[in-house]
């Protein structure tokens with residue numbers, strides 16, 4: 001794991017800033033950073049059900065949120081949690097849940113309803129090994145679920161993948177911004193290592209947190225008040241032409257969200273080979289890249305930050321300049337499908353991955369790159 | 375119309391009209407179905423308590439799935455069975471709201487049982503209107519958890535067999551042990567007198583929320599003449615003669631009390 005990081009060359013996003021810069025640098029655990037980031041990002045209510053390895057998030061929020069006059073509720077299940085998110089979001093509140101893989105699976109029906117009703121909300125998935133009960137070790141096996149649906153129907157979620165504690169703090173706030181801007185659900189997709197790792201990050205103290213922003217959501221079902229018409233949160237369109245039109249409306253929104261694509265690159269100027277990885281694998285991959293650079297090998301890193309929208313244009317351009325791309329993931333090959341689609345045969349794309357909770361060492365990744373270079 | 379007729383109309387007193395909380399859209403329910411009656415009762419209550427501006431209703435999946443078209447208040451269409459969870463969040467994020475759910479027996483007592491029990495256990499300040507017609511109306515007459523023993527449904531073609539599928543679930547009996555419930559009553563919708571009782575129960579189930587006492591629920595013994603394959607009047611008789619024996623009407627929990635006159 002790299003001890004220090006070179007400044008991120010992050011592609012400019014339309015999100016103004018990830019989080020207020022106030023705070024002090026201290027050691028913070030990934031899950032704690034997520035919880036703090038949610039509060040700094042204006043999370044007004046949290047609903048969730050315990051599951052390892054993300055329990056610090058609800059545990060911390062259960063103490064903090066009531067003190068800040070915000071709503072925390074431990075739900076009876078993930079099914080209830082996501083439907084609570086639906087209700088709170090329909091009423092215009094910034095609502096969040098956090099869970100880990102099996103719990104996220106249980107939320108898929110509700111997520112589809114939220115997407116269908118065009119409601120913003122934030123879900124954190126601290127991924128663990130699957131399928132089934134799997135284990136509680138780190139994994140990236142829910143890439144498909146987050147990026148390609150999971151629930152029924154043609155919907156999309158924006159998916160943000162942090163790779164260090166600083167981003168774990170910043171991304172929940174970005175997620176709320178994006179969710180509100182496009183009225184769609186946003187995932188922060190992370191894993192058991194990043195969730196439990198202690199790292200230095202600049203984070204505010206609880207007392208420094210700004211109150212949630214006051215936002216005008218004219219569509220919200222707040223109760224009519226003085227409004228001249230009623231509001232309805234709904235995803236039912238019985239007439240086929242109406243549902244077609246609704247789907248087209250959703251797709252138009254998703255096309256707009258494509259502009260939010262974000263990625264991070266290292267040593268690409270002269271790179272001949274590139275490791276493409278997200279989240280924790282990008283950390284391991286970056287260490288491998290640094291090792292190879294020390295040996296004079298021209299290797300770089302490409303790290304998608306938004307997994308949806310996927311940085312396909314940037315990858316397509318990169319493919320024209322390099323001799324090969326190694327996609328490294330903690331799964332059996334999921335993001336690699338998007339990499340191959342983007343690269344479209346222009347350069348070789350290989351895959352290295354392990355599922356089940358084993359975290360390869362930088363040396364393992366470096367070896368695969370060396371083999372590729374032969 | 376002639377001028378003198380208009381004059382007569384103007385002199386007349388309006389004694390019955392559509393509650394303000396209902397839109398003018400015609401209900402789509404089958405003849406003899408009691409969903410329409412309960413819609414009207416709910417709307418009357420919203421008017422009576424002057425709650426329109428702060429009401430958020432949560433609709434179920436079932437025959438009443440389109441009820442958001444019939445009500446003037448803000449509405450949320452929940453997924454099948456999850457209305458209590460949705461309502462919990464709507465209420466907790468702003469306790470000043472009046473929040474009700476309207477749910478069938480498949481919705482509330484089968485797929486949504488966990489959400490129902492836990493909202494009740496937590497004492498969430500929501501009001502649940504529970505339409506128990508003992509069958510799945512919308513999907514074509516399948517067996518519900520409330521289907522009577524021996525009753526035919528499309529998935530119990532020779533009548534519900536207790537050994538195979540258990541006995542009907544009494545929601546009021548089940549929930550009455552939970553401390554979070556402040557008002558709980560069951561009423562058949564079979565006569566004007568019973569409708570009067572229904573209004574009384576609804577007032578208290580609403581006051582349970584408005585007076586911050588706990589969850590309120592009214593179970594309406596309802597008809598589904600189409601899936602029961604009965605004439606509307608026979609369906610009403612069936613409730614009075616058979617359904618009430620399995621689901622006895624009455625007040626199960628009352629922590630609300632009477633208003634002082």
Ligand SMILES: Cc1ncc(C[n+]2csc(CCOP(=O)(O)OP(=O)(O)O)c2C)c(N)n1
Pocket residue numbers: 435436437438454477478479480481482505507509510511512513518598
């Ligand atoms: C997750 C899910 N499962 C199943 C259904 C299909 N479904 C729609 S309504 C319904 C049951 C309706 O019965 P009830 O709740 O008693 O209401 P009624 O139609 O009798 O008023 C079912 C099973 C669904 N919409 N969603």
Ligand code: SF4
Pocket residue numbers: 402403404406407408409437507511512597598599600601
């Ligand atoms: S099917 Fe039954 S519950 Fe549904 S509208 Fe018709 S009578 Fe009413």
